[in-house]
Amino acid sequence: MARSATTMRADILDSALRLFAAHGFRGTSLQDIATDAGCSKASLLYHFTNKDAILTELLAPVGPEFAALEGRLAGLDGEEAARAAVTGLVDLSLRFRLQVKILLQDVDALICRPELPDVDGITERLTTALSGRSAAPQARVWAWMAMLGIILTSAGELALPEETLRAELTRGALRTLGLQTD
Numbered sequence: 001m002a003r004s005a006t007t008m009r010a011d012i013l014d015s016a017l018r019l020f021a022a023h024g025f026r027g028t029s030l031q032d033i034a035t036d037a038g039c040s041k042a043s044l045l046y047h048f049t050n051k052d053a054i055l056t057e058l059l060a061p062v063g064p065e066f067a068a069l070e071g072r073l074a075g076l077d078g079e080e081a082a083r084a085a086v087t088g089l090v091d092l093s094l095r096f097r098l099q100v101k102i103l104l105q106d107v108d109a110l111i112c113r114p115e116l117p118d119v120d121g122i123t124e125r126l127t128t129a130l131s132g133r134s135a136a137p138q139a140r141v142w143a144w145m146a147m148l149g150i151i152l153t154s155a156g157e158l159a160l161p162e163e164t165l166r167a168e169l170t171r172g173a174l175r176t177l178g179l180q181t182d
Helices: 005-023 030-037 041-047 051-059 062-073 078-095 097-105 119-130 137-154 162-176
Strands: none
Touching (some): 005 030, 005 097, 078 097, 078 162, 097 137, 119 137
16 A cells, blocks of 8 residues: 555655664665655655755754743843753753754754754853853853753663653752752
């Protein structure tokens, strides 16, 4: 039975996400994706004009989610801002684990892509929230450590249940920020 266009498109995206995460964006060919998705390269190209178009679609949900997190953090200060930033960043990093892994593997080629949100701006706003809006050097360093720890760990290959990973990422980031954990 032939797959519907919607199912084929979803299968292509699922294959691309897994393959980009496993082999990198540059290390994955269109033929690799087509083979994994169980379609011809011509069928793949019917749905996506090129590999960049696939990546664009895979990264598209990330920007609005970061914008929503920033909106939730905008009115918060101090420990409340730091805790909300940790929780939000852990949630996004786990929800988009494979996208994070793709970006980390090919960061030099992918970081300035127009479909990504302003990475430098987001990084600055997240570290500001993680530091509780403190300008103290210690708070800023700890904020960077917490942010990168969450991102790098979420993209790793830890064989842990998601609930355990979420709890430990949150606990570890709060400790890094010098905050009490529950």
